[in-house]
Amino acid sequence: MIDSARIASAIETVRRDVAALHGELVRSGLVVWTGGNVSGRVPGADLFVIKPSGVSYDDLAPENMILCDLDGNVIPGTPGSERSPSSDTAAHAYVYRHMPEVGGVVHTHSTYAVAWAARGEEIPCVITAMADEFGGPIPVGPFAIIGDDSIGRGIVETLSGHRSPAVLMQNHGPFTIGRTAKDAVKAAVMLEDVARTVHIARQGGTVVPIPQEKIDALYDRYQNVYGQPADDRD
Amino acid sequence: MIDSARIASAIETVRRDVAALHGELVRSGLVVWTGGNVSGRVPGADLFVIKPSGVSYDDLAPENMILCDLDGNVIPGTPGSERSPSSDTAAHAYVYRHMPEVGGVVHTHSTYAVAWAARGEEIPCVITAMADEFGGPIPVGPFAIIGDDSIGRGIVETLSGHRSPAVLMQNHGPFTIGRTAKDAVKAAVMLEDVARTVHIARQGGTVVPIPQEKIDALYDRYQNVYGQPADDRD
Amino acid sequence: MIDSARIASAIETVRRDVAALHGELVRSGLVVWTGGNVSGRVPGADLFVIKPSGVSYDDLAPENMILCDLDGNVIPGTPGSERSPSSDTAAHAYVYRHMPEVGGVVHTHSTYAVAWAARGEEIPCVITAMADEFGGPIPVGPFAIIGDDSIGRGIVETLSGHRSPAVLMQNHGPFTIGRTAKDAVKAAVMLEDVARTVHIARQGGTVVPIPQEKIDALYDRYQNVYGQPADDRD
């Protein structure tokens, strides 16, 4: 009883967070029309909350978010369950099943990240902010299309053991992960920022590489600086 | 009597939709000044509603929209009929006369779509979101100038039997069609998004093609997924 | 007495228009910080109204605009006369003295227009909207620096007898003219739009030229279509 009250409260919190974080995708210019989706794991339960499919960003109230189990099935009778969840729900679910440390997943078609993905080219780590956040290049995942677990598997295989919380799925676009949904959104925002900046840098000529030991030092310091949480710095 | 009340009500609905959808063109950055126009067919009547010529986007109230017959003639005595309709009205009318399945038409001079049109180059289908929405490359229509039916004819000849709801009229810009005005606006928004993304992808190097059978699978699934309407997904 | 009341009223109208039109420069993304300036001639008087120098766009109330004679001298004792006018006032004044048909002048450092100006390269007329508005290429004016009449003279010599209401002053940026201040602002907005679109078109490959007789036909029709004023169309 006490436990189910705790979980009910956790679900409400995740619904609010996930609904609000979609606004950040809009503010940061990462999505058009109804594209893009954010999900968040419910702490202490085998559940996650995700955006409904095809709903306008003006209508993303917490009670419209959809509660799913870790196989991506909608939990019947819960708020929002009359709608279909995002068509990327299976990929989110796969990540939650296979990466227990992940508490949030984001998918967008943000312009510059998709441009690198369309070439199947990883983004080289040539700016210090990228070393801080991503710890090296941003990797490319396999070409995979919707309909089975191949997208989720591609994400998990590419990101497992990798410093980067972002993967560019070839010809498709980026998925990002984080300890929380907010962390995953931050990674999506920073990814588009570095995807754009490195693209423009390279259009103008040859970029200067950063030595690997400097990348390591920057990443190490950023992940541990002052003992503050990773999403609480500039 | 009953039928004319039904049509009057349908006209009001289309006026409201068409007026509101112009706001979407602004929000999505597809138009400058008074450029761009949206029209919507009145269901059950040989009529459509279109934007007046040269009116500021701040003044696009439903009663300012203009009601036309399918030859593009303004219906005298109706609200807004004291103004001229969009100078592209003849092209919209031609589409409604020749494509009975079309319920909405949109024309913009959105930057990246016009850039492809200025080269007379179709946009190759190298990202999965483009396969979903457009089912292949976005085609180029003929060079045609205002003054007769050549623009309308170019649109209809290019799009008839084509999966793409968008055509790039050479040296001019995009026209998009849809089952409804909202669908046509969605196509205009998605078109500019893919025009920009594929342009940037190619500036950075060689893009990876998507095999034709994968494009077919993506398009087929997207058009039929879950039995939901095409504008109700992400 | 009656005449001076008429002129006082005309001055108030121009102050309101010029103040409001600076907001259009911001909305259209043509200016940063306090850059850019709009002026408007007072009909029936040897006077014009221009923006003060270095005032934030949030403070551009009608009473802060500055009234000048056609030599660019501030009219003492009028509202706003305690401030300096825009440092480009001499160039605006030169245009009003030498082009009696001009009722408005705009100067910006809008990004893509300045980029063409930095190369000293005219913008070729390869899109139909450009043929409509500009009637051909957008010309480059001489390199000239502030301090004497050389900027004003460069504008007038380049635009006299030219269809284009816009000139790209080399290494500096665009000036646009119009029958009214609103027309000149429209030209500044359309100029940046075509400067950006043609730049992007060319980055992707070879653009298709428009035959001269088609440019002539488009320009002729646009300037005379339906007998409506030129700023009242889409």
Added chain:
Amino acid sequence: MIDSARIASAIETVRRDVAALHGELVRSGLVVWTGGNVSGRVPGADLFVIKPSGVSYDDLAPENMILCDLDGNVIPGTPGSERSPSSDTAAHAYVYRHMPEVGGVVHTHSTYAVAWAARGEEIPCVITAMADEFGGPIPVGPFAIIGDDSIGRGIVETLSGHRSPAVLMQNHGPFTIGRTAKDAVKAAVMLEDVARTVHIARQGGTVVPIPQEKIDALYDRYQNVYGQPADDRD
């Protein structure tokens, strides 16, 4: 007593200015997420005010700003002192210690400035607005990473005796300085504007150089024109 009241009042003013100026970074599109920081020296005291680390731009109230001494130590017991200051505080402090004429420092990762920094390439002075504001090219500073005084030293060594108030730290991004925090923010805004414009100009072909004596004349006039302060012109 009187003196400490004067300093307390000065601190309040700088807190308000620094808090408000972060809003300008957002409005001008120079920052994403919680990135970027502005600081301002307290006149008449060995103190400066800087943004806290990792705080959302929506929460940047004056009382959240952090008061530091010129070694970058937070002054205990003052408002905001319970948080960590920006992780770039040591670099700001170094500048204040070594450049007594500097009253404000700004750091961003604005896209185009970082792109030049990633190539380690100075921005050539090919537009007159750049000659006005920067008096020549915008220089590149050394590669230096966070953790000691090397960033601050690189800024000071590059900007000492240089006309430019902006430096591009290699692979990292821009720092700008000014007599006041507002001046430093203006320099950051103008820097991104010229970084973007010159990048785009060069993508389209060869830019026309401005003769050195013209650059000198423009800079000299702009810094002294009409005896107005440098931030009070357009």
